[in-house]
Amino acid sequence: MSTPKDERDEYQLPGTLGRREFLKIAGGGIVIAVSMGDFELSAQEGRRGGASYPEDFNAYLLIGADGKVTGYTGKIEMGQGAISSLPQLIADELDVRYETVDMVMGDTDLCPYDMGTFGSLTIRMFGPALRAAAAEARAVLIELAAEKLKVPAADLAVKDGVVFEKAKPSNKVSYGELAGGKKIERHIKPKPPVKDVSQWQVMGKPFFHKDAAAKVTGKALYAGDIRLPGMLYAKVLRPPAMGAKIKTLDTAAAEKIAGIRVVRDGELVAALHELPDVAASALALVKAEFDIPASKLDDENIFDHLLSVAPEARNVASGGDLKEGESLAANIFEETYLNGYVAHAPMEPHTAIADVKGDKATVWASTQGPFRVKEEVAQAAGIPAAGVHVIMPFVGGGFGGKTRNIQATQAARLSKIAGRPVQVAWSREDEFFNDSFRPAAVVKIRSGTDKNGKIVFWDYNVYFAGERSSAQFYAIPHHRTLSRGEWGGGGGAGTHPFAVGAWRAPGSNTNVFARESHIDIMAAKAGMDPLDFRMKNLTDERMKQVLKAAADKFGWTAAPLPSRRGTAIVCADYNGTYIATAAKVSVDRRSGGIQVERVVCAQDMGQCVNPQGATIQIEGCITMGLGYSLTEEMHFKGNEIRDLNFDSYELPRFSWLPKIETVLVRNDALPASGGGEPAIINMGAVVANALFDATGARLRRLPLTPKRVKAALAAMEK
Numbered sequence: 001m002s003t004p005k006d007e008r009d010e011y012q013l014p015g016t017l018g019r020r021e022f023l024k025i026a027g028g029g030i031v032i033a034v035s036m037g038d039f040e041l042s043a044q045e046g047r048r049g050g051a052s053y054p055e056d057f058n059a060y061l062l063i064g065a066d067g068k069v070t071g072y073t074g075k076i077e078m079g080q081g082a083i084s085s086l087p088q089l090i091a092d093e094l095d096v097r098y099e100t101v102d103m104v105m106g107d108t109d110l111c112p113y114d115m116g117t118f119g120s121l122t123i124r125m126f127g128p129a130l131r132a133a134a135a136e137a138r139a140v141l142i143e144l145a146a147e148k149l150k151v152p153a154a155d156l157a158v159k160d161g162v163v164f165e166k167a168k169p170s171n172k173v174s175y176g177e178l179a180g181g182k183k184i185e186r187h188i189k190p191k192p193p194v195k196d197v198s199q200w201q202v203m204g205k206p207f208f209h210k211d212a213a214a215k216v217t218g219k220a221l222y223a224g225d226i227r228l229p230g231m232l233y234a235k236v237l238r239p240p241a242m243g244a245k246i247k248t249l250d251t252a253a254a255e256k257i258a259g260i261r262v263v264r265d266g267e268l269v270a271a272l273h274e275l276p277d278v279a280a281s282a283l284a285l286v287k288a289e290f291d292i293p294a295s296k297l298d299d300e301n302i303f304d305h306l307l308s309v310a311p312e313a314r315n316v317a318s319g320g321d322l323k324e325g326e327s328l329a330a331n332i333f334e335e336t337y338l339n340g341y342v343a344h345a346p347m348e349p350h351t352a353i354a355d356v357k358g359d360k361a362t363v364w365a366s367t368q369g370p371f372r373v374k375e376e377v378a379q380a381a382g383i384p385a386a387g388v389h390v391i392m393p394f395v396g397g398g399f400g401g402k403t404r405n406i407q408a409t410q411a412a413r414l415s416k417i418a419g420r421p422v423q424v425a426w427s428r429e430d431e432f433f434n435d436s437f438r439p440a441a442v443v444k445i446r447s448g449t450d451k452n453g454k455i456v457f458w459d460y461n462v463y464f465a466g467e468r469s470s471a472q473f474y475a476i477p478h479h480r481t482l483s484r485g486e487w488g489g490g491g492g493a494g495t496h497p498f499a500v501g502a503w504r505a506p507g508s509n510t511n512v513f514a515r516e517s518h519i520d521i522m523a524a525k526a527g528m529d530p531l532d533f534r535m536k537n538l539t540d541e542r543m544k545q546v547l548k549a550a551a552d553k554f555g556w557t558a559a560p561l562p563s564r565r566g567t568a569i570v571c572a573d574y575n576g577t578y579i580a581t582a583a584k585v586s587v588d589r590r591s592g593g594i595q596v597e598r599v600v601c602a603q604d605m606g607q608c609v610n611p612q613g614a615t616i617q618i619e620g621c622i623t624m625g626l627g628y629s630l631t632e633e634m635h636f637k638g639n640e641i642r643d644l645n646f647d648s649y650e651l652p653r654f655s656w657l658p659k660i661e662t663v664l665v666r667n668d669a670l671p672a673s674g675g676g677e678p679a680i681i682n683m684g685a686v687v688a689n690a691l692f693d694a695t696g697a698r699l700r701r702l703p704l705t706p707k708r709v710k711a712a713l714a715a716m717e718k
Contacts, residue, residue, distance in 0.1 A: 053112060053129050060112060060133040061090070063141070067161045067176030069094060069101045071130065074114025074371060075122045076106040077211065078395035078402070079620075080676045081613040082122045084210045088609055089127055092202040093134030093194060094141075095158040096175070106370040106392030116369030118400055118502060120575065120674025123609055127672060131194045139192040144178045197607060197668040206612030211394065221393045223351035223366040228421040231353065232261075233276035234414050235283040236424060237269035238433055241639035242498045244290040253285040262286065263417050270414055272422065295638040297497050302440050303338050306485075309495050310463050313482040317471040325457025325478025329448025331525050337445070337514035338701040339465075339684075341496075341634035342438040342503060342627075343643070345651060348396025349431040354411035355421035360387045365408040368398045373405045380409035381416050399624075400502030404436050429644040437634055438503030439487055439496060441465035443514035453526035455537050462511060464495070469508035469681060472515060473573055475539040497639055504621075505677035508574055509628060509684055513702060516570040516685035520561060520692065529558035530689065531569050542604060542667070543578055547571050549663045550580035550602035566597075566694030570685045576673035578604040578665075581622075581682035583658070585690040589713055592706030594630060594691060596656065601679050602663035606670035618662045618679040625683025626652040633703050 062070045071090050077083040087101035104110050106117075114126065138158065145163035146153040149171055157166050164172035197204070214220040239246075246269070251262040254271055260282040261272045271282035297305055326332070352365040354377065361381055367373050370390040378385035395402060407424045415422040426434065442463040450456050457478040462470050464485035471481045487506040489495055503509075523533035531551055538544050550556075551569060559565065569582040584598040599622050608614050631650040635642040643649040684702050692698045697712035 053114075053126075060130060061137050063137065063175050063179055065176050065179040067096070067100060067174055069096055069161075069175075071101060071103045072107075072111045073103060073105055073122075073126060073130070074108075074111045075117045075126055076368060076370060076392050076395055077103075078117065078368065078398045080117075080122070080617065081209050081610065082117070084207050085123060085610045085613055086127075086130060087210070088202045088205070088207065089123075089131050090134045092200055093131050094138050094161070094175075095201075096161040098202050098207065100161065106390070108370050108374045108388070108390040113371050116372060116403060117398070118368055118403060120577070120676040120678065122674075122676075123672045124575075124674045127609070128194075132191070135192045135194045136188050139188045140186045141175055141178055143186070143188075145173050148173050148178065203609050204607075204611070206615075207610050208612055209616075215394070222348055222396055223353060223364050223393050224348070224423075224425050226353050226364045226393065226423070228353060228355060231421040231423055232272040232274060232414075232418055233279045234263075234270040234272050234411065234422050234424045235276070235279040236410055236426075236430070237283060237286060237288060238430055239267075239290050241290070241292045242641070243293045243639050246288055247291050248287075248289040250287040253287070254282040257282045257285075261418065263414055265413050265417060268410060268413060270410070270424075272414065272418055276425070293639060295497060298637045299340055299440075299633070299635050302340070302497075303442050306440060306442055306464050306495070310484040313461070313484050314467070316467045316481040316483050318480040320457075320476075320478030322457050322459055322478050322480055325476075326448055328450055328456040328478075330451040331522070332446070332448045333518065333521055333525070334446045335444075335518055335521065335700060337443040337510075337517060338441070339510050339513065339628075340440050340702070341498075341500070341636075342632050343432055343435050343634055343649060344397075344399045344401030344437075344503060345431070345632075345646075345649065346397030346399060346401060349426040349428060350402065350405075350407040350434070351423070351425040352405070352408035352411040353421060353423045354381075354408065354415040356381050356383070356412055356415040359383045361389070361412060361415070363388065363390045363408055363412065364393055365390060365405060365411075366393070366395045366398075366402060367405050367408065368395070368400070368402040369405070372403070373408045376405050376409050377412040381412045399504040400506060401435055403502060404434075404499070406434055428646070432644045432649070433641060434499075436499040436501035438506070438509070438628075439464050439489070439500035441487075441507075441510045443510060445514060445518045447518060447522065449522050449526060453523075453528055453533060453536055455522065460515070462507075462514070464489075465510035466507035468506060468511065469572055469574055470511040470515075473540055473543060474519075474534075474537045476537070497636060498641070504624065505574060505681045508572070508677075508681040509625075512570070512572045512681045513684035513688065516572070516682070517688055517698075517700065519570075520568070520689045521698065524561035524692075527560045530561055530693075531556055532558055534569075534571065543571055543573070543580075546578045546580045546602050546604050546665055549665050550582045550600050553602065553661055553663050554582035554598075554600040556582060562693045562696045564694060566690050568686045568689035568693055570682050570689060572678075572681050572685075574674075574678040574681055576606070576670075577675065577678040579678045579682055581679070581686045583686040583690050585687060585694055587691060587694050587709065589695070592708070592710035592713070594687065594704060594706075594709065596626060596630075596658040596687060596690075598659045598661075599686075600661045600663070601682070602665055603675065603679060604665040604667045605675045605678070606667050606673045608664055608666070608675070609672060611664055614664055614675045615662050617675050619660050621677065621679035622660050622683060623652055623657060625680040626656055626687075628703060629684045629687040630656075630703050631705060633705070 091098040161175040273279040374388045411424040444461045446459040458476045460481045466487040467483040566585045571580040582600045
């Protein structure tokens with residue numbers, strides 16, 4: 001099936017051709033069948049990531065007759081660079097040039113099932129499977145070459161997709177020639193190993209994103225760019241508050257507009273037209289009254305509410321005896337840390353086009369989970385899932401928010417009723433209203449240090465941020481970490497006044513802010529430098545190495561807290577990636593504004609496939625982290641959301657950006673552990689700690705708004 005393209009555009013979407021059509025164009029090819037073998041995910045990893053990759057890898061790799069290589073993945077591209085790093089894996093394991101490898105991503109008819117793109121899992125969990133497929137493909141091609149060249153396979157080598165005899169390089173055959181216009185399936189036993197890091201030629205090298213030119217020139221297609229013959233634009237009625245139900249509906253005025261069709265399907269009400277502005281004008285004429293459920297919650301009393309509805313605690317980690325630890329303490333610290341709801345606010349609002357015809361549907365959607373869309377559209381349209389084909393354009397940011405697909409199911413329902421393709425493109429107000437926010441959360445910590453500055457006990461309780469990054473990694477003999485409620489809710493109906501869910505590094509931003517703020521509080525009481533205090537209480541050599549790397553790059557000099565320099569250094573572990581961040585801030589005491597002047601981030605992510613991509617991700621995390629640290633917070637009263645656009649919800653601006661420096665701590669002994677999220681989790685803590693170092697004011701609630709900073713400074717003067 002050929003994907004419609006904007007008439008101004010010749011950029012080809014990834015994954016727009018069926019396998020037969022691809023073979024016709026390529027003139028035949030080799031499809032390599034491999035199995036998961038020794039690269040099967042462990043049960044623990046599978047549960048954590050929801051991964052379930054098939055045994056048959058036919059769909060993972062195609063060698064064209066022209067020697068070009070196509071990789072297939074259920075992962076999607078939303079700016080994180082998978083479209084560039086995955087070809088590095090293939091190119092290195094196959095011994096082909098990087099430029100000859102392209103990816104088909106997220107097409108549910110062409111690609112193997114994948115649970116979705118999130119959690120910094122693309123390289124970490126899908127990467128081993130793709131490398132295994134490419135390694136076996138290379139072995140199959142060498143076998144075929146041995147037969148064709150009449151030379152033992154052991155006497156052959158490969159370079160740039162050409163197999164040649166080592167002793168006689170002119171005796172050679174290319175991968176394209178070996179394809180011969182036919183499909184070949186062959187297994188290799190025993191399974192060939194993937195390459196050791198010492199053999200890498202493409203992996204580990206810096207590559208800019210393959211899609212960069214298309215995106216900066218406007219050629220890259222997003223869901224909102226798709227046009228279908230006869231397509232209608234839908235503008236959907238948004239209720240005034242969460243949980244509101246339609247009481248009365250008057251569409252008479254809207255229906256007087258020529259060409260307008262107003263559709264109601266339960267609580268879904270939309271105006272449809274061939275022009276989006278006409279559809280919007282018609283929707284504005286729809287009169288509706290709603291029953292709005294009563295609620296006394298707001299963005300100030302939500303924390304007491306969460307504590308009152310918290311479920312039973314789950315033990316995340318524990319050791320020693322808290323009572324014994326308390327008896328050893330010369331100083332005891334007890335603090336509560338808070339953060340409010342935070343929106344995803346992606347550059348591209350949720351958009352989808354659905355074309356439902358009978359028991360078939362084709363969908364283009366901005367989503368992090370195309371296979372989830374497949375199931376949800378099937379249910380919404382009342383058709384078999386096998387009849388739903390989801391095609392993935394590029395996605396303009398997700399951050400966990402595009403794991404929900406309301407816009408796709410809306411489009412499918414409306415298309416089925418209208419009998420024509422329908423596009424649903426949310427406005428910015430729709431985006432905020434329908435978001436699944438990072439949950440408000442509470443962390444309570446009770447701890448103690450002895451007279452030498454050693455932490456002797458640690459009692460950590462987190463409410464509704466979940467366990468990720470909650471377990472402490474310091475050498476504390478007596479400790480306990482308890483979690484009550486996950487970042488996805490965890491407390492049942494009535495816990496949160498609106499939907500909550502994954503937000504870039506879910507839970508970790510809250511937990512690291514609380515833990516590393518508390519560490520600095522103890523360091524200040526001990527009269528110690530914050531880096532020295534951490535080193536004194538760490539036995540994890542890997543974490544100490546990452547801290548040292550950040551400190552060295554920053555030019556850290558020791559001084560007790562608060563030094564009045566406005567500096568801080570913190571560290572964290574995110575799903576196996578170790579991060580240390582140092583920062584310098586200045587504070588305007590009159591306005592309460594914080595300017596982050598410099599950030600150094602050192603990251604140990606195990607094997608690093610694309611250092612350039614990793615650096616870009618770290619820089620993006622630091623930039624995005626400024627938002628939840630300084631300004632981003634949803635305001636609401638009852639079930640009414642008060643922030644529906646960027647006039648009141650303030651994102652980071654270019655003028656806020658500090659000098660950003662990154663250090664990739666090489667650690668080839670460990671497999672890749674992911675780099676799309678880790679660097680964001682330190683930002684709240686490092687900025688709050690730097691604020692304390694600059695002023696002596698300690699804020700225990702994010703974001704660190706000018707109003708809160710001014711109030712804290714005023715309280716110090718009393």
